Structure formats: C-alpha cells, structure tokens
Amino acid sequence: MPGQFKRIFDGQSLVGWHAVPRRLAPIKPGGPQWDVTPERLAAIMAHTGRWTVEEGAICGRQEPAGSGLGAYLLSDEVYGDYELVFEAKPDWPADTGVVLRATDIGSQGFQVLMDHRKSGNIGGYYGNGIGGFHAINFALDVARDAAGQPTGLQLEDPATTIEPLTPLKRSLLSYAASGEDFLKTWHWGDWNEFRISIEGEVPVLSTTINGVKIAELDASTLPADLFDRQGVAALLGRRGRIALEVHDNDPIVGGDRWGYDAASRWRNLQIREF
Template sequence: MKNDKADFIPIFDGHSLAGWHPVPRLPVSRAPGEPSPDPDDERYRRAMQTTGKWTVEHGAITGRQDPPGCGYGGYLLSDGVYGDFELLFEARPDWPADTGILVRASSLGSQGFQILLDHRRSGNIGGIYGNGIGGFHGINFTLDAKYDEHGRPIGLRLEDPAAAIEPMTPDKPALLDDAATGEQFLSRWKWDDWNEFRIRVEGASPRITVHINDGKISEIDTEALKHPLYNAAAVRDLLGPKGHIAFEIHDNDPGMGEARWGANAACRWRNIRIREL
C-alpha cells in the first residue's frame, strides 16, 4: 500500500484516556424500527452497572470485563465524531476475546458499522457486521484456535464448518464486494502479536474497506447492500453523517459463556490515528 501514514493524526495520546469515554454495552433493537429491549429486563439493568474496565497499559488502551468474568461488557467511544476517514491502529487480543471496532457509531456505542475482531471460536476478523442497524454479517471465513498438547492456544486455524457454532452460510460472503479467503487472512495475521488495521469509511451510506497488515480483508458497499433487516435510508437517519469510533468489550451469552470472552481476557489497541477525507 501507499506509504502515506505520516498524514494521519493521533487520536490517542498513548498514556491517558483523554478524548475517549466509556459507555455500557446496552441491548438495542436489531434494526431501526424494530422493537426496543425492555429497560426493566434484568439483563438490561445489569448491563447498566458496568462500562467495562478501560485502562492504558504499556502505551495501549486495554479493555476488560469489570469485574473480571462478570459476563458484561462495554464500549469506549471517541469524544470526536467522524464522517469520511481512514483509521489506522494496531490491536492485540487475547484468546478468547470477542471484540470489534465500530465506525459511524451512535452515542450508545452499540449502533453502527462494526469491523469484526472476533478472536474466538466461530469468529471472524476483518468482516463487517451491522450492529443495531440490521444485523447483517459480511464475512468470508470463520476461525478457531490451534492448541498444544497441554490444551493451550498457540495460533489460529480455519474452523471446520461442521463444528461451527455460527454456521458460515452462503448469504454472508455474498454481502461483500471483495473478500480475502481464510487462507489469505491467516498468511497475514500474527498470533499473540500486534496487527495493524486500516479502515476506510466513505459516503453517506459508506463504502467500508478493511486492510490488516497491508492486505485487503473485506470491502462492502452499504448503499447497495441487500439484507432483510437493513434499510440504508433508515440507517442514515439513525446514525447521521458522522459518528463515534467505538472499541468493544463483548458480553458473555448463555450459549457461549467464557468461550466468547475469557474471565481474564483483554484486548489492546495502540497507535490510533485518523485521516479525515
């Protein structure tokens, strides 16, 4: 890729959370116009009690469940809002840690276009999900871990489709205009190390392009996207022309439990920079 990273402006100072703020990971309707979750529901009320634990450690924003293993997550939102831009950052997730990066996110954090960083069984990294804006799932592969003889995870591998928790159905890759194969992704991903993401967001209903370690992983045109619950005009009305950038700590659901987010797991982000277009 063109070596133009000097044009990017830092939005994380490397030693504090100045310019960022946490919010709870509240349930939201799957799409604009769908019924909203009941605020009196027990899970909703419990989610209100935590925003996750966000710290700066060794020059990186670090997110954990708070308290560890509680099963409830949160979001860290940029104070600033952004419309058309390119975003650069490095990420280093533990296994398992189901996280993601939302762009054009609402002030709730849980509504926006999510670039997946599902570093867990049946997860995808680099695909695009419609968080609270239709639940579309643009992915081209799912992942699992490789384990050593002591049961410790030592790397990523492609998941056996027959063993998938979330099946890799043909409609998911069909949403993407361009997508790396699972083998291409694995050739670039660095286990237990820092991986650089480059995300381009452009347009009223944005075209989103994701590169990881300088290799294209996915591209989607959300203006032309066809999905039963996605309505481009309704999403534009909900999100507006600009939104927050949000990092996610996921909840643990009854189906996956700690296989979604380990009790002591964390994800880390550093060198966060942006170039507005």
C-alpha cells in the same frame, strides 16, 4: 484532498475517550426492543468495563473479571469519512471490534469485526443495530498443543461451528480475501496493523490487515431486508463516534466469547479525514 493523519490516542491516558455500558439496541432502526428482565437491564447499565492504558495501549476488559458484561469506549469526537489506522492485540478468546459512525450509546453503527474466538471473523463487518447483517468470508478457531494450550489461529471446521458461515454472509462482501490469506498475514500473540476506511453517505468500507486487503463492503448493495438505507441514515447521520468494544457473554457462546480477565488492546490510533 485527504487531510494528514492525526493521533486520537495519546498513548498515556484516556483523554478524548469515555466509557459507556454495552446497552442493548434493537437489531434494526425502529425494531422491537430486546426482551430483558429489569434485573438484567440494571446490571448492564451499571457496567462500563475496565479501560486502562498499559505500555502505551488502550486495554479493555470486562469488569469485574468473569462478570460476562461488556462495554464500549467511545471517542469524544465524531467523524464522517476517514481512514483509521491502529494496531490491535486481542487475547484468546476475546470477541471485540471497532464500530464506525457509532451513536452515543456505542451499540449502533458499522462494526469492523475482531472476533478473536471460536466461529469468529476478523476484518469482516456486522451491522450493529442497523440490520444485524453479517458480511464475512471465513470463520476461525484455535489450534492447541498436546496440553490444550492455544498456539495459533486456524480455519474452523464447519462441523463444529456455533455460528454457521452461510453463502449469504459471503455474498454481502464486494471483496473478500480467503481465510488462508488471512492466516498467512495474522500475527498470533503479537500486534497486527489495521487500516480501515469508511466513505460515503451509504458507505463503502474497506479493511486491510498487515498490508493485505481482507474485506470490502459496499452498503449500497445490501439487501433491503437486511439494511434500511433511510432508517440507518436517520439513525446514524453522516458522522459518528468510534467505539472500541468489549463484548458481553451469552448463553450460546458463554465464556468462549470472552475469557476470564481477557483483554483486547489497541495502540497507535490515527485518523485521516477525507
């Protein structure tokens, strides 16, 4: 029988959570390490982000602002099969997400995307350090007013994309809402409720946003060249941490991945274990 929901954030402090650098992990278990200079590696390892509690919400930012260096905030506890409920409010642009069954370094696990930036997706999945699979059904951009200020989300024009939405990415989902359905339920500039579940040794993941089911992924159906079941099982095990992400910037997306002093916010985090 499922248990009762319990709070995993007290709304006042970061007790029960700890920050770690956004360490580079191989794309897949046993894969090659990233080719990074010692100077870049030292910079990455020196940054754990700026994590604060503001008006009852966890706020994650790059530290210092504009550094381009991200981080993770990890739960002290580990969890196996569960439903996670929270509200989120990311700035534009803020490339963020929640990693489930994350390892101690944060950058390995099943990520539920909150890529609130151009060519991003919200509610789909990415295989952080477990194959690099990208399971999404739509890509986003921002609408702007006459002064160039962002006014809301819209679907991306494929002709302008920096990360193409391919048939393969769409095919990996066992359920996919349309981009139009997502836009109808998303609250621009306000709080959005996420309900995320993960269940099974080779898990099934589901994402619901503001009461609308957005995506489902059955990891047992992923192609072998994208997902090594045995390798992932050995790396992650059946239980792992919950990781909140502040992404770093890169030469491809640059400041459009994480804006200067942008923040992502989470509140009312609760978990119900199966």
